[in-house]
Amino acid sequence: MEIPLVDLKRQYELIREEVNERVNEVLTNQRFVLDKNVESFEREFAGFCRARYAVGVGCGTDALSLSLRALGIRGGDEVISVANTFIATIDAISHNNARPVLVDADEETYNIDISGVEGAVTSKTRAIIPVHLYGQACDMDAIMEIAEKHGLKVVEDACQAHGAEYKGRRVGSIGDVGCFSFYPGKNLGAYGDGGMAVTSSREIAEKLGLLRDYGRVSKYEHRVKGYNSRLDEIQAAVLRVKLRHLEEWNESRRRSAGVYNEMLAGADVTTPLETGRARHVYHMYVIRARDRGKLQEWLKSRGIATGIHYPIPPHLQEAYRDLGHKRGSFPVAERLAGEILSLPMFPELKRDEIAYICNCIRGFKA
Numbered sequence: 001m002e003i004p005l006v007d008l009k010r011q012y013e014l015i016r017e018e019v020n021e022r023v024n025e026v027l028t029n030q031r032f033v034l035d036k037n038v039e040s041f042e043r044e045f046a047g048f049c050r051a052r053y054a055v056g057v058g059c060g061t062d063a064l065s066l067s068l069r070a071l072g073i074r075g076g077d078e079v080i081s082v083a084n085t086f087i088a089t090i091d092a093i094s095h096n097n098a099r100p101v102l103v104d105a106d107e108e109t110y111n112i113d114i115s116g117v118e119g120a121v122t123s124k125t126r127a128i129i130p131v132h133l134y135g136q137a138c139d140m141d142a143i144m145e146i147a148e149k150h151g152l153k154v155v156e157d158a159c160q161a162h163g164a165e166y167k168g169r170r171v172g173s174i175g176d177v178g179c180f181s182f183y184p185g186k187n188l189g190a191y192g193d194g195g196m197a198v199t200s201s202r203e204i205a206e207k208l209g210l211l212r213d214y215g216r217v218s219k220y221e222h223r224v225k226g227y228n229s230r231l232d233e234i235q236a237a238v239l240r241v242k243l244r245h246l247e248e249w250n251e252s253r254r255r256s257a258g259v260y261n262e263m264l265a266g267a268d269v270t271t272p273l274e275t276g277r278a279r280h281v282y283h284m285y286v287i288r289a290r291d292r293g294k295l296q297e298w299l300k301s302r303g304i305a306t307g308i309h310y311p312i313p314p315h316l317q318e319a320y321r322d323l324g325h326k327r328g329s330f331p332v333a334e335r336l337a338g339e340i341l342s343l344p345m346f347p348e349l350k351r352d353e354i355a356y357i358c359n360c361i362r363g364f365k366a
């Protein structure tokens with residue numbers, strides 16, 4: 001059996017006709033930038049997140065950068081985030097000339113270790129970016145409480161967590177702004193790059209609207225120094241079709257995770273923990289294994305593709321040498337990087353495929 005980590009072709013087969021029709025409409029109209037599809041999708045996605053406003057941008061990284069900018073983060077400020085994340089979270093802080101201050105990951109949830117957040121706050125701290133990694137919500141009550149106490153803004157990195165919930169609330173709607181990526185492999189993926197910032201503040205939404213579009217208030221009048229980072233009409237047309245399936249696709253991911261958990265019970269790997277307060281949407285199904293490298297090879301030789309999200313934490317990347325961290329700075333994030341393995345996970349994954357994967361893992365001998 002050959003099983004990819006993510007199979008986008010199976011999904012396209014199910015929605016091909018509708019997607020092609022909507023994309024063809026855009027081609028017929030020849031209106032590609034900030035038109036009806038983006039406008040409608042912003043309204044629909046804000047509704048999905050149970051937030052008031054949504055602003056479509058070029059990618060998830062831009063959603064994060066522009067949100068920090070809209071919140072007034074600038075050079076010399078410090079922004080707290082987590083040592084176990086994709087590099088883009090940290091890049092977004094750097095784009096605003098602010099300093100990323102990292103907090104180690106939690107051993108059980110792999111999200112930011114709440115007990116380390118308050119100790120990272122200084123007089124320069126302006127914001128916290130909790131990352132809902134792999135589709136599981138961070139402990140947002142704790143984050144919001146610390147933010148309130150110290151007067152900090154909160155930007156949720158929900159790029160892997162479309163539809164995830166914390167105590168019944170949708171992620172992205174809890175902090176000042178929530179940021180989403182529509183990179184093709186995400187739970188809601190476009191057919192190219194795309195991103196969205198959601199907020200219930202009209203003021204922040206208006207600022208984001210200016211920043212993404214040259215800072216303009218009319219065609220050639222520019223109120224603030226802006227960017228060009230807009231979700232485009234073709235991507236929005238695709239995303240509108242896919243959004244209608246997202247609930248069902250997330251439920252399917254959750255079902256698959258349940259099957260994995262069941263079939264891996266007692267095997268020599270650690271399965272992911274779903275906390276009682278979170279509705280995990282399993283962007284990734286991540287296990288831990290002591291002999292990760294050998295297990296990955298073992299599975300590969302049996303036709304099973306896996307991934308490592310992520311093999312080198314941001315603080316050990318060459319790009320962030322200037323932060324002055326070294327091996328040992330964030331021991332949990334480093335240990336995770338050496339042990340985590342993402343198994344195939346996508347809504348169309350079949351039960352017998354999961355059974356095959358789990359049998360292969362159970363049969364693994366280092």
Ligand SMILES: *Cc1c(COP(=O)(O)O)cnc(C)c1O
Binds near residue numbers: 086131157180183
């Ligand atoms: C994908 C991702 C991003 C960046 O999104 P892009 O659309 O690729 O720019 C940021 N943070 C996390 C956690 C991500 O997974």
